[in-house]
Amino acid sequence: MDFYFWLFATMAVCAGIFTIAARDPLPSALGLLTVFIACAALYLHLHAPLIAIFQVTIYAGAILVLVVFVIMLLTSPDERLSLLQANMSYRIMGVVLGACIIGLLAAGTKGLINIVGSKALPDGFGSPARFGDLFYRNYLLHFEVASVLLLVALIGGIYLAKKNL
Amino acid sequence: MMSGFETIVMYLGMSLFVILAMLGISAMLGPFRPKPRKRTTYECGVPLIHPGQKRYEIKYYLVAVLFLVFDLETVLIYPLAVRYRALAHYGWGIFFEVFIFVAVLLAGLIYAIKKRAIEWD
Amino acid sequence: MVTLTHYVVLSSILFGLGAIGFLTRRNAMILFMSVELMLNAVNLMLVAFSEFRADMAGQVMVIFIYAVAAAEVAVGLAILIGLFRHVRSVDINKFNVLKW
């Protein structure tokens, strides 16, 4: 099963690089789509089929669609918006900073392996039924709050976009 | 647990393979006679008018936002829905859960309709 | 054997990529996507921890992150559209005009 991980991990990283390096935003969005799908595949590997599906449905199927729509609204296919940072120092700084973050995070994981030992997963781990129960028992309030948050986002989005119509 | 998904991945792979094969064969078999004006954009036979400016309506964005929110909420309720029958035994709690969910969605929808976010004129 | 470390490193790389993208690109659309990339990296981490700790709370958390990400995108892009109307560009360097 290692192959599976490596395949999708590579895919995710490559697509991630493509996302931030692509000249046009639309191919960049395609790169992001690939990242999402690769991650979804990894979630499957991590016994989270529900999350994997949600990842595809929500991230790839809804959020990214919105992004793509906005790209279409704001750019035209003829314009090539290659907006790499003109200022070299910024770019270097960004790369350095990013590298630092990667390094830091990776370094912080050193001790992690020890924390997690057991891989004996409980029965039905990640199954929709368990998920539903968990939701209902522990996270009901969060759930409601999330739905209200979405409502607010909806209203905000419409309001902001409509205002300038 | 995994086996089902492996099958699906195989299925996907198969689909991809067939699609690529189709395109490949087509590319191989089709004639290729580039002519100067063959690749121009089709515009009912006349040259392009204002090709540069192409900004489309904000409405599409609004629809996408609405969809995003609705889709998300639908997806959020799926885990509950699948346990609904079981949880219904504990009483009406789960029902109110769904009820609130529906109410929130309706509120959003009514707002959107009121704001004429999905009117096209 | 794939361990948690693998996942954590992967997710840090993705996060880092997102950060680099966010810091180096000027196209506001790509900035948004970089942010999504970062959020995605966090999700990956959460799921990985949830697996290796055999606790589903991580997975549930991810769902809430989705909600947050969606809200962010919905509102953020609306703002971006508003900005675009005035500046006619998605170049963030042009957004520093305060008087719009």
Add this chain to the structure above:
Amino acid sequence: MGIEAYVGGGWLLTKAEQLINWGRSRSPWPLPYGTACCGIEMMCALAASYDMARFGAERPSFSPRQADVLIEAGTITKKMVPVLRTIYDQMAEPKWVFAMGACACSGGVFRTYSTHQGIDDIIPVDVYIPGCPPRPEGLLYALLKLMDKIKGDHPLRKKVVEALGASHGS
């Protein structure tokens, strides 16, 4: 000229070409370019009584990329000439052209300042259909003639020649 050697076996090649020709001749999707009265007769040929669809000539597609047969039915005025030419140019190979009716063939009775006298100096015409307008049967007959013409084609050999030409050229 040794093309068979490239593809391997003359028999197979011929069979393959026959198959391709059969497919092409059985599915000539029209691009109905009906500009005038002949367009109405073309419509009748597409409609119930004559039903061009029986020969697979269905799905009239106005996008030149998707069509095989340009049915030029009607007068081409000088104002229309560039349009027709553009549409023809944009069609994907293999493509065929019908000149339906006197106007398309030669300008017909409209020997005037604004009518183009025959489309064959703008685009190559495969089948001329005299008539003003030709009966739908006339169009169907032309379609059958076109099928015969397609059957005599050598798509794969041409393809190989093209490929060789391209590689030699570059």
Add this chain to the structure above:
Amino acid sequence: MDLKERVERCLGSDALSVTEYRGDITVEVPRRRIITVLKKLKEAADLEFDFLTDLFGVDNLDLYKKKKKKKGDEEEAEKGAQEPQPPRFEVNYLLQSLKSNERLRVKIQVPEDDLEVESATVLWKAADWPERECFDMFGIRFKGHYNLKRLLMWDEFPDHPLRKDYPLEGKGEERHFPVCEF
């Protein structure tokens, strides 16, 4: 009262001539007063020609030529040359009354050296394209038309095809189109 008299009465001195041929009444009016006349005809209570059926031009070039030829002898021709040339073009307005269903043709003469007529679009929107066509085909310019450009021929077309001195098969104008090998 029959239409002819009513028209004469309504227009007064504006009516240069009122003729009837096969039941069609034609009234000729001075060119400069065309809009006034049309307005009068449109609003007069006993006429109410409130529907513009058509508007078109006529080129009378050949008509005069032929006449001259017919008369034949040189004296006449000389005389013809000295005479002031009759205006070459005509513009006809076909009017109809919605109430009484009567029809009337109003005609103006337009000389070749001053091809300008007031536009009737102020009275009827229907005059829009016919005037454009008239401009396209004869070169008669309509003052006050908001969008006077060629209608049927392409924009660079150099001539006015319906003029009598324009040959039927054209002068070889071709609209430029790109040619590449078949």
Add this chain to the structure above:
Amino acid sequence: MEGWGIIIIKIVFIWTWTLLIATLMTWIERRGAGLIQDRLGPNRAGPFGIFQPLADGIKLFTKEDIVPEKAHKILFALGPILFALPAFSAYAVVPFGDKIVLGGKEIILQVADVSVGFLYIVAIGSMSVYGIVLGGWGSNNKYSILGGLRSTAQLISYEVPWGLALLAAVLLYGTFSLRDMAFAQQGVFLGFLPNWGIFKQPLGFILFMVAAYAEANRVPFDLPEAESEIVAGYHTEYGSMRLGLYLFGEYVNIYTLSALIVTLYFGAWNLPYVDMSKFLGPVAYGLASFLVFFLKVAFFLWLFVWVRWTVPRFRYDQVMGLGWKSLIPLALINLFITALFVQFTA
């Protein structure tokens, strides 16, 4: 669990089957249209013109492939692939029969019975948007872009009532497995009706049906390719096999949707009042279940054709209005009713 061999055979079988059905669909549609319209439709290629799709296929395969000069090369190439891929792979979790016992081995007539199979369909469904929108955008042609945008907006709009109708079904059956849903529809309901989803959720069925038509871009929702307005919509610039993939993907989609309708609302392979497994041998039962299922699907396939040649199409804003103002509230009501229903029967 089944061995790999069987799984591969199943995949190949279903793949070929889907392909076959989709090709046949093009023929059925054209012949059906012909007969509805008092003409004959293609009848020259082979007996009854049954090889017409083959001829079309060969034609499309050997057609020149043009990439417009203004097109975005990557997106243009990706468009049909991204459209066809989800369409072709959606069938993976839909059953096509109960089970068959061959050589002592029990074979489930479904490619993959996963616990979240149902959501897989939802996820895959939401992916098909990309093919259209990227293809349209990549073509860089006004009609394509407009068609692509319209189509996308329509697809995502109808995904909501679609998803909500599905949600109600999930509420009802309490499972994500399409197979379990099929099993839940055995027996009778209220003593005399077959225990099919349609009788418990007539509203849900109608909603699903309408949304399915919209998802498949069929008349009356075929605006993205509404010929009379935007030429051929998002695939205006596509020719050869790329177009073939678009057209083909549409038919595969129709097949999948029909199968889904049957699984969810028409008792899958169950016959009303009769339990086939009781009196049929294991092999015969397997085949019979497959047959029954397919016949039901065939009806819906035909319905797609039939409706197409009967009704006019909507205008774009009317499509959106219908989706958001009628279907979604109805879907919410349906959800509500279902919740009540389950609450009382639980």
Add this chain to the structure above:
Amino acid sequence: MARPVVKKEFSLSDRVYLIEIIKGLGLTWKHFLFNFRACFRPGPHTVPTCWQYPEDLREIAPIFRGAHMLLLDEKGREKCVGCGMCARACPAKCITVKRGKVQEGEEGKYAGKTYCAEFKIDMLRCIFCGFCEEACPKGAIVLGQEYELAEYTPEKCLYDKARLLANYEKAKSEGKLKPARKPVPVEAPPPKAAPKSKPKAAAKKVKEKEGTKQA
């Protein structure tokens, strides 16, 4: 813009989309069933509204104006005298006729004193109006029922005399000769002279007017 505002009024059955759609489905189903059954009838003409062209030909009016032919008389002589009336009557100007004098010893070939040495019809230009047929004083040229005229090259569409005569032979062998045209009864000149003189008078008047105008 003064656009009238239209209030939409829908009855209840209109409001629910489905009812009318189902009715429509019933209608199309009826057609489908009818034609489906008809499909199994023997012979090419199965569906009554659809003529399968190459096998199943629709009846064509005997007076249909198709390809031209030059007729021969009962003795097998060419009827055409090469007078060129047809060419003059043709609106498309697509007939070229050259007259030839009949030489001694050729009388058996030609019906008249003259004949057409050359007779060409450009079928690509012809609009099949039938005026040539009407104009011909000898009834020598006739438009036949032939309608399968498509050709690969334009040259083939230029029918010469041989082709036109061959057309006649073909039509004759197929029994597709046109029935003789029935002349329509023409009104006797009206007894009262009023309408006849009126135009002249009116014309005179107009001429006078123009004359006065010119003066």
Add this chain to the structure above:
Amino acid sequence: MVQEPNGPVVSGSGDYVTINIGPSHPAMHGTLRVIAQTDGETVIKADPEIGYLHRGVEKLGENLTYHQFIPITDRLNYCSAIANNVSYERAVEKLMGIEIPVKAQLVRVIMMELARIADHQVCVGILGVDLGAFTPFFYQIIQREEIYEVFEWYNGARLTNTFGRIGGLDADLPEKFAEKWPGLKDGIRKANDETDKLLTHNRIWMDRTIGVNPFSPEDALSWGFTGPCLRACGVKRDMRKNEPYYLYDQFDFDVPTGKNGDVFDRYMVRLKEMEESIKIIDQAYRMYLEMPEDAPLKAKVPKIIKPPAGEVYSAIESPNGELGFFIKSDGSDKPYRIKIRPPCYMIYQAFPEMVEGEMIADLIACLSSLNIIAGELDR
């Protein structure tokens, strides 16, 4: 890159998208072109461009004899060639001061009304096709074929009939007519009925057509509308009633009108007019049968037509509206000037005003409901 000579008047600015519809476009009947400036789906401004089928008919008429021009008139409104022929012949007859025999008038009326039906059938069918309903089109065309058959048996051509001659007719009604008419009548009624069933009460159809492009009667009159489009606006004007010619005053028929002048009304008016036409044909045919067998069909005219010098304008109610011919003669055998007054020319002028503020899809619906025939539009 070709220079587009006829640049659009609408200039691209702001967020508007300029969409070019036509000439080679499914809904544009091959030769029309509209440059529409749109804001999303709404048309801000539409600029129709015509002339793609300008064949120089008027000029051609000046160079052909009076008789030779008859086939050219076929090619004006090719959906109903007979109406054009009759209108032209009537104009020449008026110019010559001829009154054609009653029987000829009856035959002309019958054929003209058949042509009217054929024209409306195409219009209704195409409207359906443009709005996505293909099937009614096929049902209509089948009946149209039957009408064609009658035409063909009458004078040997299906579409471009070259009907009649100056001074009357060249043939009597064929036996085929008597044979076919009862069945044809039922067929037309059935096809209309089926169209009605499939479309009229279908909610989708109603949504697409009711209230789309409404036009007020005042506007319509000012724009010079005639024919069904005017009647759809609620103005009861029909030349057959208002200025009756050819015995039309002796027939009993209605002039159907609409209310709002929207697409739906135009469609309904056309459907109803077909029914009225059937009525007229029935009556005319009855009168025809009462005539003696050898009643004259042609007035006495000279072989070479040389009308006296003069100018006349004569019009009839063609399927699309008032179709008029202005003929100026200089006494020779060729007309000095022919001006054709095509009905859809006037109607199509108003197109920009009609579609402003509507959706792109409505633009298509509007166009097909107006029944613009490029042949007579551009001439």
